[in-house]
Amino acid sequence: MAETILEMRGITKTFPGVKALSNVNLDVRKGEIHAIVGENGAGKSTLMKVLSGVYPFGTYTGDIHYEGHECRFTGIHDSEKRAIVIIHQELALVPLLSITENIFLGNEQARFGVIDWNRAKRRAAELLRKVGLREDPDTLITDIGTGKQQLVEIAKALSKDVKLLILDEPTASLSEKDSQHLLDLLLEFKRQGMTAILISHKLNEVKRVADRVTVIRDGQTIETMDKADVTEDRIITSMVGRTMEDRYPTREPKIGETIFEVRNWTVHHPVHPERQVIKGINLHLKKGEIVGLAGLMGAGRTEFAMSVFGRSYGVNVSGEILLHGKPADTSTVSKAVASGLAYATEDRKVYGLNLIDHIKHNVTVANLPGVSKSGVIDDMAELRVANDYRKKTNIRSSSIYQITGNLSGGNQQKVVLSKWLFANPQVLILDEPTRGIDVGAKYEIYTIINKLADEGRGILVISSEMPELLGICDRIYVLNEGRIVGEFGRHEASQEKIMRAIVRGEEKAAS
Structure with a gap:
């Protein structure tokens, strides 16, 4: 059996009014692809943010052991020094910078405090070849598609000599062809000895590439299963706590x-x-x-x-x-x-919702006359409407005053539907x-x-x-x-x- 490269024990993370993680345990073996699955809001991304230092030591309880040593990361730079790199679902690329500039952003190829652009471009070209991209390193990020941007993120991780790569929903916005290419790449990295943690809702992808699967539900570890035991029905039953015939x-x-x-x-x-x-x-x-x-x-x-x-x-x-x-x-x-007519966009985060505003305003924004008198918004009417649609569409939130960006993807989509339903x-x-x-x-x-x-x-x-x-x-x-x-x-x-x-x-x- 392969040695364990990562152990997370008793991880508990609380936000105001919400316990996101409760005594979660996870172990990852060296050289494996370990999938983490669960419903939206189950705590998958939160767990990975704890691991990578996005949520620093002191903001959670529990222990992290990596390569045999206890780790207390105070920020993402600490985890990257240990060759742990996370690629979030929302890509962290700067559109109007080149591929080279994005790959080495915060990790500049410099000598005596001066960036060596020739060296950076040569190294970028090598990394692009590794991920199967033929783009010119000077190409702007805004000029390439989402699938290629995802590969640039992976090239960026490789530039940090990554040992443990964490991918959070890497194929969520990709075409079938781009998704298959990314999964093939992940399998190739595995053959080269890299360890990966994959968060995905796409159970067919999980079955294809994962050596083991850990299911998280309501902020708790439900079970970890080996590849031979993985079936979609078993995963779904563990994820939702009930069978879905x-x-x-x-x-x-x-x-x-x-x-x-x-x-x-x-x-x-x-x-x-x-x-x-x-x-x-x-x-x-x-x-x-x-x-x-x-x-x-x-x-x-x-x-x-x-x-x-x-x-x-x-x-x-x-x-x-x-x-x-x-x-x-x-x-x-x-x-x-x-x-x-109503149109619920495919990109709810950019075009469908105001993520920094609360649920109440998002629900009523498409039909303000419906909560107004003489051109002035009636706050009590807006309150009643928002609460009504929260109940109708089963939006899981602390209240209608919860910030929409803090909701899970499924609940955000229910807010989008509520907004258009109120427009009748x-x-x-x-x-x-x-x-x-x-x-x-x-x-x-x-x-x-x-x-x-x-x-x-x-x-x-x-x-x-x-x-x-x-x-x-x-x-x-x-x-x-x-x-x-x-x-x-x-x-x-x-x-x-x-x-x-x-x-x-x-x-x-x-x-």
Whole structure:
């Protein structure tokens, strides 16, 4: 058996009014990939922040032993000196600095107090090759995609001669291809002797790469299992404290007349207006219907949704939108909302919420007239509305005055849904509604979506997770390169048919 490189014993961490970790134990063996799984808010990231010194010694109780020595890290520089490097879910890169500058930020390649840029660029090029990137080291971070940015973060870790690499949801925002490349890279590092701790909600990824899996629930260690004992059902049962025979709540759809229709919708790129991004899309949505929009990364799904919702994306937009059979003006966000349209963005942290404000204001911001009298906000009315939606969507928080940025991902998503529900839309577009959310919280989100459909609203769901679309949708459109290339009813849709439609554009089966 491999020697133990890390032991964390009796770790307890308390925030005002909340015990985030309670007597947590973790041991990691040298050279293994050790996965940590649990629901949003279970304490996974908090535990890793304790380990890396983000939460310094003295702010928690318990012991950390690394390579046989007790460690009392007072900051992240202390842990990095011991070759422990954490890559957070929110990438810590500076967009307008080059790849080289980001890799060595805080770890500059200097001689006699002067940065040796030639040496830095040579070393950056070597590190980029190690992670499989061919970019020029002078390239700005803002000019490369999220998948490549994640690899730059790993190159940055390698520049510190990392022995224990901690990755917090590294594939949450990546395409399938980029995710597979990152996991392959992690396995290669393992072959070279590196130890890694992986936090992930994607159980298929955990099964693929992890040697052992530790489950944390409600701030406590539930169990650690070896690779041979790992099954998705066992992980889910440990994570949520109950079996989940059906990951998608059952529903008997009550579908009515068409309430939303898009005709010949065409959109051009905002920077390169000669390029068509959306090419003559026609689709419709019925009362009480959940419709999915499938497609690979870059197919144009988000661009379509944003262009429909107040023309938030694109230029030279043409086509027609009908609500209840009548032309609707959705040319601005306020007009789209007034028409009965709502759009929950895929990036809730940047565009969906004000993370430094509390729940109450986030819930009411899309419909301020609903809590105002003569243009003045009625604080008691706002209080009642926020508490009502907190209860309706089961937002887990200390109160409606909790800062939204301190909520788990699943609860943040419930705040986003509450915000739009208070605006009382007839058509709700949900863009990646369960991204970065654990299986238990996903079930709750699906239940809310079903309830909205049962109330007679039309729901359009954009998702990169094919099983999710197949599990909750009544009908699925397939988008590829800005065009609708397939349409499938609930009972005829399958992953194979959808992929065939994407690749060949041949299938076109109407519901």
